[in-house]
Amino acid sequence: MVEDMIVAESSTKFGNYLSYLRYTLPTAKQLFGEHSFRKKKLRLHQEKIQQMLESFAVNGSMTTWEMAKTQSGYDAASVRALDKDFRRLLVGRRERGKASLGLVDIGLVIAEPKTENENTINSYRLSIHGILYCIATLELTEREIDIMASKYSKVLPMLFGKWEYLKSIIGSNIYNLQILASGVALDNIRTTSISNIPIFELYNYLNAKYQNYYESISENDLADQISLWFFIHSLTMYLLNDGKKGLQTWKKIFQNDKELSFWFFSFVDETITFYKKRLDSASELKF
Amino acid sequence: MAKSLILVVDDDTDLAENLAFMIKTMGFDVVTAKDGFDGVSKYKNFHPTITFMDIKMPKLDGYEAFFKIKDYDEDAKVVFISAYQYDEKRFLKAKSMFLLDMLTKPFHLKEIKSILDKYLPQIQN
Secondary structure (H helix, E strand, O other), X not given: OHHHOOOOOOOOOOOXXXXXXXXXXXXXXXXXXXXXXXXXXXXXXXXXXXXHHHHHHHHOOXXXXXXXXXXXXXXXXXXXXXXXXXXXXXXXXXXXXXXXXXXXXXXXXXXXXXXXXXXEEEEEEEOHHHHHHHHHXXXXXXXXXXXXXXXXXXXXXXXXXXXXXXXXXXXXXXXXXXXXXXXXOOOOHHHHXXXXXXXXXXXXXXXXXXXXXXXXXXXXXXXXXXXXXXXXXXXXXXXXXXHHHHHHHHHHHHHOOHHHHHHHHHHHHHHHHHHHHHHHHHHHHOO | OOOOEEEEEXXXXXXXXXXXXXXXXOOOEEEEEOOHHHHHHHHHHHOOOEEEEEOOOOOXXXXXXXHHHHHHXXXXXXXXXXXXXXXXXXXXXXXXXXXXXXXXXXXOHHHHHHHHHHHHHHHHO
Protein backbone atom coordinates (compact mmCIF):
# COMPACT_ATOMS: atom_id res chain seq x y z
CA MET A 1 0.00 0.00 0.00
CA VAL A 2 1.27 3.49 -0.84
CA GLU A 3 0.28 4.80 2.61
CA ASP A 4 2.39 2.12 4.31
CA MET A 5 5.55 3.04 2.44
CA ILE A 6 8.18 4.06 4.95
CA VAL A 7 10.26 6.94 3.68
CA ALA A 8 13.84 5.82 4.16
CA GLU A 9 16.01 7.83 6.54
CA SER A 10 19.73 8.50 6.17
CA SER A 11 22.41 5.79 6.32
CA THR A 12 20.73 4.78 3.09
CA LYS A 13 22.60 2.84 0.42
CA PHE A 14 22.12 5.59 -2.15
CA GLY A 15 23.52 9.09 -2.47
CA ASN A 16 22.57 12.37 -4.12
CA TYR A 17 21.82 12.89 -7.84
CA LEU A 18 25.52 13.16 -8.67
CA SER A 19 26.02 9.80 -7.01
CA TYR A 20 23.21 8.39 -9.17
CA LEU A 21 24.93 9.71 -12.30
CA ARG A 22 28.47 8.61 -11.40
CA TYR A 23 27.87 5.43 -9.43
CA THR A 24 24.39 3.93 -9.44
CA LEU A 25 23.43 4.38 -13.11
CA PRO A 26 26.72 3.13 -14.63
CA THR A 27 26.92 0.26 -12.10
CA ALA A 28 23.31 -0.76 -12.67
CA LYS A 29 23.78 -0.61 -16.44
CA GLN A 30 26.92 -2.73 -16.21
CA LEU A 31 25.32 -5.36 -13.95
CA PHE A 32 21.71 -5.34 -15.04
CA GLY A 33 21.78 -4.11 -18.64
CA GLU A 34 22.19 -0.87 -20.57
CA HIS A 35 18.85 -1.25 -22.32
CA SER A 36 15.54 -2.98 -21.84
CA PHE A 37 15.44 -6.76 -22.27
CA ARG A 38 12.48 -6.09 -24.61
CA LYS A 39 14.75 -4.15 -26.99
CA LYS A 40 17.72 -6.52 -27.19
CA LYS A 41 18.51 -9.91 -25.65
CA LEU A 42 20.28 -9.82 -22.30
CA ARG A 43 21.79 -12.45 -20.02
CA LEU A 44 19.13 -14.43 -18.13
CA HIS A 45 20.18 -12.90 -14.80
CA GLN A 46 19.82 -9.38 -16.21
CA GLU A 47 16.40 -10.17 -17.68
CA LYS A 48 15.20 -11.52 -14.31
CA ILE A 49 16.43 -8.40 -12.54
CA GLN A 50 14.73 -6.09 -15.04
CA GLN A 51 11.46 -8.00 -14.80
CA MET A 52 11.66 -7.71 -11.04
CA LEU A 53 12.25 -3.97 -11.22
CA GLU A 54 9.35 -3.61 -13.64
CA SER A 55 7.17 -5.46 -11.17
CA PHE A 56 8.15 -3.07 -8.37
CA ALA A 57 7.54 -0.13 -10.69
CA VAL A 58 3.92 -1.03 -11.45
CA ASN A 59 2.97 -2.78 -8.20
CA GLY A 60 4.76 -0.68 -5.60
CA SER A 61 5.85 -2.28 -2.32
CA MET A 62 5.72 -6.12 -2.17
CA THR A 63 7.20 -9.02 -0.29
CA THR A 64 9.13 -11.55 -2.36
CA TRP A 65 6.33 -14.03 -1.68
CA GLU A 66 3.72 -11.66 -3.13
CA MET A 67 5.92 -11.09 -6.19
CA ALA A 68 6.42 -14.83 -6.65
CA LYS A 69 2.66 -15.41 -6.47
CA THR A 70 1.97 -12.82 -9.17
CA GLN A 71 4.41 -14.61 -11.46
CA SER A 72 3.60 -18.28 -10.83
CA GLY A 73 0.01 -18.38 -9.66
CA TYR A 74 -0.84 -20.66 -6.74
CA ASP A 75 1.51 -23.58 -7.36
CA ALA A 76 3.19 -23.65 -3.93
CA ALA A 77 6.43 -25.30 -5.06
CA SER A 78 6.94 -22.78 -7.89
CA VAL A 79 6.11 -19.88 -5.59
CA ARG A 80 8.66 -21.10 -2.99
CA ALA A 81 11.36 -21.49 -5.64
CA LEU A 82 10.67 -18.08 -7.14
CA ASP A 83 10.54 -16.48 -3.68
CA LYS A 84 14.02 -17.86 -2.91
CA ASP A 85 15.30 -16.62 -6.29
CA PHE A 86 13.90 -13.14 -5.73
CA ARG A 87 15.45 -12.88 -2.27
CA ARG A 88 18.82 -13.81 -3.74
CA LEU A 89 18.48 -11.17 -6.48
CA LEU A 90 17.58 -8.57 -3.86
CA VAL A 91 20.21 -9.25 -1.21
CA GLY A 92 22.95 -10.77 -3.38
CA ARG A 93 24.76 -14.05 -2.82
CA ARG A 94 28.13 -15.64 -2.43
CA GLU A 95 29.08 -18.28 -4.98
CA ARG A 96 32.45 -20.06 -5.14
CA GLY A 97 33.87 -17.44 -2.79
CA LYS A 98 32.73 -14.55 -4.98
CA ALA A 99 30.08 -12.12 -3.73
CA SER A 100 27.57 -10.69 -6.18
CA LEU A 101 25.72 -7.54 -5.23
CA GLY A 102 21.95 -7.52 -4.96
CA LEU A 103 19.52 -4.77 -5.81
CA VAL A 104 19.45 -3.55 -2.21
CA ASP A 105 23.27 -3.27 -2.08
CA ILE A 106 23.38 -1.22 -5.31
CA GLY A 107 20.70 1.07 -3.89
CA LEU A 108 17.97 0.42 -6.46
CA VAL A 109 15.60 -1.24 -3.99
CA ILE A 110 14.78 -0.53 -0.34
CA ALA A 111 13.81 -3.15 2.25
CA GLU A 112 10.99 -2.14 4.59
CA PRO A 113 10.68 -4.41 7.64
CA LYS A 114 7.09 -5.16 8.66
CA THR A 115 5.84 -7.05 11.68
CA GLU A 116 2.91 -9.41 11.14
CA ASN A 117 1.74 -11.86 13.81
CA GLU A 118 4.99 -11.40 15.76
CA ASN A 119 7.00 -12.18 12.62
CA THR A 120 9.14 -9.56 10.92
CA ILE A 121 9.20 -9.83 7.16
CA ASN A 122 10.68 -7.55 4.57
CA SER A 123 8.63 -5.76 1.99
CA TYR A 124 10.58 -4.25 -0.89
CA ARG A 125 10.10 -1.28 -3.18
CA LEU A 126 12.10 0.87 -5.57
CA SER A 127 14.35 3.58 -4.15
CA ILE A 128 14.46 6.90 -6.01
CA HIS A 129 17.60 5.64 -7.76
CA GLY A 130 15.62 2.56 -8.75
CA ILE A 131 12.77 4.69 -10.06
CA LEU A 132 15.20 6.68 -12.20
CA TYR A 133 16.99 3.55 -13.51
CA CYS A 134 13.63 2.03 -14.49
CA ILE A 135 12.58 5.16 -16.37
CA ALA A 136 16.00 5.48 -18.03
CA THR A 137 16.43 1.87 -19.09
CA LEU A 138 13.28 -0.26 -19.09
CA GLU A 139 11.38 1.65 -21.80
CA LEU A 140 8.27 1.88 -19.65
CA THR A 141 5.20 3.08 -21.51
CA GLU A 142 3.60 6.38 -20.50
CA ARG A 143 0.78 4.40 -18.88
CA GLU A 144 3.29 2.38 -16.83
CA ILE A 145 5.01 5.59 -15.71
CA ASP A 146 1.61 6.99 -14.70
CA ILE A 147 0.97 3.86 -12.62
CA MET A 148 4.42 4.08 -11.05
CA ALA A 149 3.75 7.74 -10.19
CA SER A 150 0.57 6.76 -8.35
CA LYS A 151 2.32 3.92 -6.48
CA TYR A 152 5.28 6.10 -5.46
CA SER A 153 3.50 9.39 -4.84
CA LYS A 154 4.63 9.47 -1.18
CA VAL A 155 8.27 8.87 -2.17
CA LEU A 156 8.36 11.83 -4.60
CA PRO A 157 5.53 14.01 -3.26
CA MET A 158 6.38 17.16 -5.27
CA LEU A 159 6.63 15.26 -8.53
CA PHE A 160 4.74 11.95 -8.46
CA GLY A 161 2.41 13.36 -5.81
CA LYS A 162 1.44 16.13 -8.26
CA TRP A 163 1.60 13.98 -11.41
CA GLU A 164 -1.93 14.32 -12.76
CA TYR A 165 -2.01 18.03 -11.95
CA LEU A 166 1.34 18.57 -13.73
CA LYS A 167 0.14 16.57 -16.73
CA SER A 168 -2.89 18.86 -17.00
CA ILE A 169 -0.50 21.84 -17.33
CA ILE A 170 2.53 20.59 -19.29
CA GLY A 171 1.03 17.55 -21.02
CA SER A 172 3.38 14.91 -22.38
CA ASN A 173 6.41 17.09 -21.53
CA ILE A 174 6.10 15.46 -18.12
CA TYR A 175 7.68 12.31 -19.56
CA ASN A 176 10.88 14.30 -20.14
CA LEU A 177 11.67 12.97 -16.67
CA GLN A 178 13.35 10.29 -18.78
CA ILE A 179 16.02 12.84 -19.76
CA LEU A 180 16.91 13.50 -16.12
CA ALA A 181 16.85 9.77 -15.40
CA SER A 182 19.17 8.97 -18.32
CA GLY A 183 21.83 11.29 -16.89
CA VAL A 184 21.49 14.53 -18.85
CA ALA A 185 22.04 16.90 -15.93
CA LEU A 186 22.61 20.26 -17.74
CA ASP A 187 24.59 21.63 -14.79
CA ASN A 188 27.31 22.90 -17.13
CA ILE A 189 28.71 26.29 -18.08
CA ARG A 190 27.08 26.26 -21.53
CA THR A 191 23.69 26.61 -19.89
CA THR A 192 24.52 30.27 -19.22
CA SER A 193 24.05 31.01 -22.91
CA ILE A 194 20.50 29.63 -23.04
CA SER A 195 18.88 32.57 -21.28
CA ASN A 196 19.39 35.47 -18.90
CA ILE A 197 17.25 33.53 -16.45
CA PRO A 198 19.86 32.06 -14.07
CA ILE A 199 19.24 28.35 -14.70
CA PHE A 200 22.99 27.60 -14.43
CA GLU A 201 22.98 29.16 -10.96
CA LEU A 202 19.89 27.16 -9.95
CA TYR A 203 21.53 23.88 -11.03
CA ASN A 204 24.78 24.78 -9.29
CA TYR A 205 23.14 25.69 -6.03
CA LEU A 206 21.17 22.45 -6.23
CA ASN A 207 24.51 20.60 -6.46
CA ALA A 208 26.09 22.72 -3.72
CA LYS A 209 23.17 22.22 -1.33
CA TYR A 210 23.45 18.44 -1.40
CA GLN A 211 27.17 18.06 -2.01
CA ASN A 212 27.87 16.42 1.36
CA TYR A 213 25.46 13.58 0.64
CA TYR A 214 27.30 11.76 -2.14
CA GLU A 215 27.59 8.44 -0.24
CA SER A 216 24.26 8.52 1.57
CA ILE A 217 21.27 10.86 1.56
CA SER A 218 17.89 10.77 3.25
CA GLU A 219 15.10 9.89 0.89
CA ASN A 220 13.27 13.15 1.67
CA ASP A 221 16.33 15.21 0.67
CA LEU A 222 16.87 13.19 -2.50
CA ALA A 223 13.18 13.56 -3.37
CA ASP A 224 13.56 17.32 -3.09
CA GLN A 225 16.75 17.37 -5.16
CA ILE A 226 15.35 15.23 -7.99
CA SER A 227 12.02 17.06 -8.06
CA LEU A 228 13.71 20.48 -8.14
CA TRP A 229 15.98 19.24 -10.92
CA PHE A 230 12.91 18.19 -12.91
CA PHE A 231 11.29 21.63 -12.60
CA ILE A 232 14.51 23.43 -13.61
CA HIS A 233 14.81 21.03 -16.59
CA SER A 234 11.25 21.97 -17.56
CA LEU A 235 12.12 25.66 -17.28
CA THR A 236 15.19 25.12 -19.50
CA MET A 237 13.10 23.33 -22.11
CA TYR A 238 10.47 26.08 -22.22
CA LEU A 239 13.14 28.79 -22.44
CA LEU A 240 14.96 26.94 -25.24
CA ASN A 241 11.81 26.48 -27.27
CA ASP A 242 9.91 29.71 -26.65
CA GLY A 243 12.11 32.19 -24.79
CA LYS A 244 10.19 34.64 -22.54
CA LYS A 245 6.87 33.27 -23.83
CA GLY A 246 8.01 29.84 -22.67
CA LEU A 247 8.75 31.25 -19.22
CA GLN A 248 5.13 32.40 -18.90
CA THR A 249 3.91 28.93 -19.87
CA TRP A 250 6.21 27.30 -17.34
CA LYS A 251 5.01 29.64 -14.56
CA LYS A 252 1.47 28.27 -14.99
CA ILE A 253 2.69 25.14 -13.15
CA PHE A 254 2.75 27.13 -9.92
CA GLN A 255 -0.33 29.29 -10.40
CA ASN A 256 -2.88 26.86 -8.98
CA ASP A 257 -0.85 24.91 -6.46
CA LYS A 258 0.22 26.94 -3.43
CA GLU A 259 2.19 24.10 -1.88
CA LEU A 260 4.26 23.56 -5.06
CA SER A 261 4.72 27.30 -5.51
CA PHE A 262 5.92 27.81 -1.90
CA TRP A 263 8.24 24.82 -2.07
CA PHE A 264 9.87 25.73 -5.39
CA PHE A 265 10.21 29.46 -4.83
CA SER A 266 11.62 28.90 -1.33
CA PHE A 267 14.42 27.09 -3.16
CA VAL A 268 14.80 30.05 -5.57
CA ASP A 269 15.05 32.39 -2.55
CA GLU A 270 17.71 30.12 -1.03
CA THR A 271 19.64 30.26 -4.30
CA ILE A 272 19.53 34.07 -4.33
CA THR A 273 20.71 34.23 -0.68
CA PHE A 274 23.53 31.76 -1.42
CA TYR A 275 24.91 33.74 -4.36
CA LYS A 276 24.43 37.14 -2.66
CA LYS A 277 26.40 35.97 0.36
CA ARG A 278 29.22 34.59 -1.77
CA LEU A 279 29.39 37.63 -4.04
CA ASP A 280 29.34 40.02 -1.05
CA SER A 281 32.47 38.35 0.29
CA ALA A 282 34.18 39.05 -3.06
CA SER A 283 34.80 42.52 -1.60
CA GLU A 284 37.34 40.83 0.72
CA LEU A 285 39.52 40.31 -2.35
CA LYS A 286 40.07 44.06 -2.68
CA PHE A 287 42.53 46.17 -0.78
CA MET B 1 7.41 3.75 -35.26
CA ALA B 2 10.78 3.46 -33.47
CA LYS B 3 12.36 6.72 -32.29
CA SER B 4 15.17 8.03 -34.51
CA LEU B 5 18.59 7.84 -32.88
CA ILE B 6 20.90 10.84 -33.16
CA LEU B 7 24.64 10.63 -32.47
CA VAL B 8 26.45 13.75 -31.20
CA VAL B 9 30.25 13.66 -31.41
CA ASP B 10 32.01 16.57 -29.68
CA ASP B 11 34.89 16.89 -27.21
CA ASP B 12 33.01 19.86 -25.70
CA THR B 13 31.02 17.57 -23.42
CA ASP B 14 28.98 20.49 -22.04
CA LEU B 15 27.77 21.38 -25.53
CA ALA B 16 27.14 17.71 -26.28
CA GLU B 17 25.04 17.41 -23.12
CA ASN B 18 22.95 20.48 -24.01
CA LEU B 19 22.47 19.23 -27.58
CA ALA B 20 21.40 15.86 -26.17
CA PHE B 21 18.85 17.60 -23.96
CA MET B 22 17.43 19.64 -26.86
CA ILE B 23 17.21 16.61 -29.14
CA LYS B 24 15.64 14.40 -26.47
CA THR B 25 12.93 17.00 -25.76
CA MET B 26 12.12 16.76 -29.48
CA GLY B 27 11.36 13.07 -28.91
CA PHE B 28 14.50 11.42 -30.29
CA ASP B 29 17.02 9.10 -28.69
CA VAL B 30 20.54 10.46 -28.35
CA VAL B 31 23.99 8.96 -27.90
CA THR B 32 27.06 11.14 -27.33
CA ALA B 33 30.75 10.54 -28.03
CA LYS B 34 33.73 12.61 -26.89
CA ASP B 35 36.23 12.10 -29.73
CA GLY B 36 36.49 10.68 -33.24
CA PHE B 37 37.37 7.14 -32.18
CA ASP B 38 34.47 7.06 -29.71
CA GLY B 39 32.23 8.48 -32.45
CA VAL B 40 33.16 5.81 -35.02
CA SER B 41 32.73 3.07 -32.43
CA LYS B 42 29.32 4.35 -31.38
CA TYR B 43 28.23 4.76 -35.00
CA LYS B 44 29.00 1.08 -35.63
CA ASN B 45 27.26 0.06 -32.43
CA PHE B 46 24.12 2.18 -32.68
CA HIS B 47 23.61 2.99 -36.41
CA PRO B 48 22.16 6.45 -35.79
CA THR B 49 19.86 8.14 -38.29
CA ILE B 50 21.89 11.38 -38.23
CA THR B 51 25.31 12.17 -36.74
CA PHE B 52 26.39 15.64 -35.60
CA MET B 53 30.19 15.68 -35.76
CA ASP B 54 32.56 18.30 -34.40
CA ILE B 55 35.71 18.72 -36.50
CA LYS B 56 38.47 19.69 -34.06
CA MET B 57 38.69 16.79 -31.60
CA PRO B 58 41.46 14.84 -29.89
CA LYS B 59 42.61 11.33 -30.91
CA LEU B 60 40.76 11.36 -34.25
CA ASP B 61 39.36 14.54 -35.75
CA GLY B 62 35.92 14.93 -37.32
CA TYR B 63 37.13 14.60 -40.91
CA GLU B 64 38.90 11.29 -40.29
CA ALA B 65 35.98 10.02 -38.24
CA PHE B 66 33.65 10.99 -41.11
CA PHE B 67 35.76 9.10 -43.67
CA LYS B 68 35.89 6.00 -41.45
CA ILE B 69 32.13 6.11 -40.93
CA LYS B 70 31.56 6.49 -44.67
CA ASP B 71 33.89 3.52 -45.33
CA TYR B 72 31.70 1.49 -42.97
CA ASP B 73 28.37 2.90 -44.21
CA GLU B 74 28.36 4.92 -47.43
CA ASP B 75 24.78 6.06 -46.69
CA ALA B 76 25.71 7.57 -43.31
CA LYS B 77 24.11 10.98 -42.74
CA VAL B 78 26.60 13.35 -41.09
CA VAL B 79 26.39 17.05 -40.26
CA PHE B 80 29.61 18.85 -39.28
CA ILE B 81 29.35 21.31 -36.39
CA SER B 82 32.42 23.48 -36.11
CA ALA B 83 33.79 26.98 -35.68
CA TYR B 84 35.73 26.74 -38.94
CA GLN B 85 36.35 24.41 -41.86
CA TYR B 86 39.92 23.86 -40.65
CA ASP B 87 41.05 22.02 -43.81
CA GLU B 88 39.55 22.99 -47.17
CA LYS B 89 40.88 19.92 -49.02
CA ARG B 90 39.29 17.45 -46.61
CA PHE B 91 36.12 19.53 -46.43
CA LEU B 92 35.72 19.33 -50.22
CA LYS B 93 36.40 15.59 -50.08
CA ALA B 94 33.69 15.24 -47.41
CA LYS B 95 31.28 17.22 -49.56
CA SER B 96 31.98 14.92 -52.49
CA MET B 97 31.08 12.00 -50.20
CA PHE B 98 27.66 13.53 -49.49
CA LEU B 99 28.26 15.38 -46.26
CA LEU B 100 24.68 16.25 -45.26
CA ASP B 101 25.22 19.80 -43.97
CA MET B 102 27.48 22.11 -42.00
CA LEU B 103 26.53 24.07 -38.88
CA THR B 104 28.90 26.87 -37.87
CA LYS B 105 29.66 27.45 -34.17
CA PRO B 106 28.49 29.31 -32.24
CA PHE B 107 24.94 28.36 -33.12
CA HIS B 108 21.64 28.53 -31.32
CA LEU B 109 20.39 25.15 -30.18
CA LYS B 110 17.25 25.84 -32.24
CA GLU B 111 19.32 25.44 -35.41
CA ILE B 112 19.70 21.76 -34.53
CA LYS B 113 15.91 21.54 -34.59
CA SER B 114 15.86 23.14 -38.06
CA ILE B 115 18.38 20.58 -39.36
CA LEU B 116 16.41 17.66 -37.94
CA ASP B 117 13.10 19.04 -39.24
CA LYS B 118 14.69 19.46 -42.68
CA TYR B 119 16.43 16.11 -43.10
CA LEU B 120 14.67 13.51 -40.97
CA PRO B 121 11.49 13.33 -43.09
CA GLN B 122 13.65 12.88 -46.23
CA ILE B 123 15.68 10.12 -44.59
CA GLN B 124 12.65 8.34 -43.19
CA ASN B 125 10.92 8.38 -46.58
